Amino acid sequence: MEQKIIAFDLMGTDGGVKPGIDATLTFLKQNPDYKIVLIGDEVEIKKNLPADFNKKQIEIINEKNVAKMKDNNARTLLKENSSMMSALNLIAENKASSVLSAGDSGTYLALATLKLKRINNVSRAAFMPMIPTLIENKYFLLLDAGANLEVKPEYFEQWALISSIFYKFLFKKENPSVGIINIGTEEYKGFEYHKQANELLKNNLNVNYKGFIETRDLLQGNIDIALADGYAGNITLKTMEGTVLNFSKLMKEKLMKNFFRKIGALILKSAFKEVKERFDYRNVGAAWVIGVNGIVIKSHGSSDAKAYLGALNQIKIAIESQVLTKIIKALE
Secondary structure, rough: OOOOOEEEEOOOOOOHHHHHHHHHHHHHOOOOEEEEEEEEEEHHHHHOOOOOOOOOOEEEEEOOOOOOOOOOOOHHHHHOOOOHHHHHHHOOOOOOOOEEEEEHHHHHHHHHHHOOOHHHOOOEEEEEEEEEEEOOOOEEEEEOOOOOOOOOHHHHHHHHHHHHHHHHHHHHHOEEEEEEEOOOOOOOOOHHHHHHHHHHHHOOOEEEHHHHEHHHHHHHHEEEEEEEOOHHHHHHHHHHHHHHHHHHHHHHHHOOOHHHHHHHHOHHHHHHHHEEEEEEEEHHOOEEEOEEOOOOEEEOOOOHHHHHHHHHHHHHHHHHHHHHHHHHHHHH
16 A cells, blocks of 8 residues: 555544544644544534545545444344444455554454454453653553453563563664553562563563563653553553543642642743643643554543644554564564
8 A cells, every 4th residue: 555544443432533533634734644534423424524625635435333342242142233343344355554552452452352362472462551650751661551450471561572662763762661550679579460460571682672661650751661460551551640640630629729829820821831741641632552463542532632643643653663573574
C-alpha cells in the first residue's frame, strides 16, 4: 500500500463521533500522505465532516453496532457485525496499516487477538501506554496496564523484548533499561512469578535489565520500561492519572484562597501551565496493544480531539519506523 491507511472505530465512546473526526481532520491536514477510514454511524459522521471533505483521504464505512463482550464469549462477536470488527477486518485483509478504537478494552483485546493472532513466540498480548516523567521529553513504557491479571514469568521476558524494540524506535534510544514493578527492590520480595521472571531477565542478554523497581521512582525517569502484571500495572496507571488531575484541582483551590495567592498564581501561571501540559495524558492519547500481529492502538473512551490526535501521531511513528516488522524479526 503506497498510501498509509488507518482504520478508526468511532463507536462505543463517551463523546460520540465528533472528537475523533476533529482529530482526523487535523491529522490529515498535517499528513497528506495518509488516509483514514472512519467506521461508525454514517449519518453522524457526515454531520461532523465538511461537505467538501477529501474523499481520497477519508472513507466512511457505515456500521452502527457497538462490540460488547457477551458472557465473556469473544468468538461469538467475531461472527457479528460491529464497528470494531469492521476496523480489525481491514487490517486482517491488508486494507489498512493500523487500527484505532476507544471501545471496550476487554472486547478490543479479545477480538484483536482472535482476528489478527498473536506474533510467534508471544504467549499473551498486553496494554502498553507511554507515560511522561519529570525529565523533559522523557517517557517510560508501562506494561501490562490491564490485559492480564494473572501472568507467568515468560510473559515478562517476552514483553521486555517487544517493549525494548518499541522504545528504541519510538524514542531513538539504544538499549533501553527495563525493570519489574515490585513491593521492594530486594530480590527475595514479590510473588514467585516475580522472582522467576527476575532470573529469566537477568540471564537474557538481549534486554538491559535493571532488576526490581518501585512505583514511587517511576517519574524520576531512571527507567525506560516498567513491567507489571495487569493488576498492578492498571492500578499504577490510574493512580498516576488521578494524582495529576487531583493535584491540579487542589493547587487551583489553594491558590484562589486570597488576593495575595492569586497574584502569585498569576505570576506563576506559565509554569503551572507547562507542568500541566507535560503530564496531560492526551498528548499520548492511547495505549498500544502489543503482541498481536498488527499495529493496534487503544484510546480512552472519554478521549477528546487532542487525545485522539496524540494517538494518531503514535500510529504514524509505528507505521513509518516499521516497528512491527522489526519486532516479529527479533522474536523469531
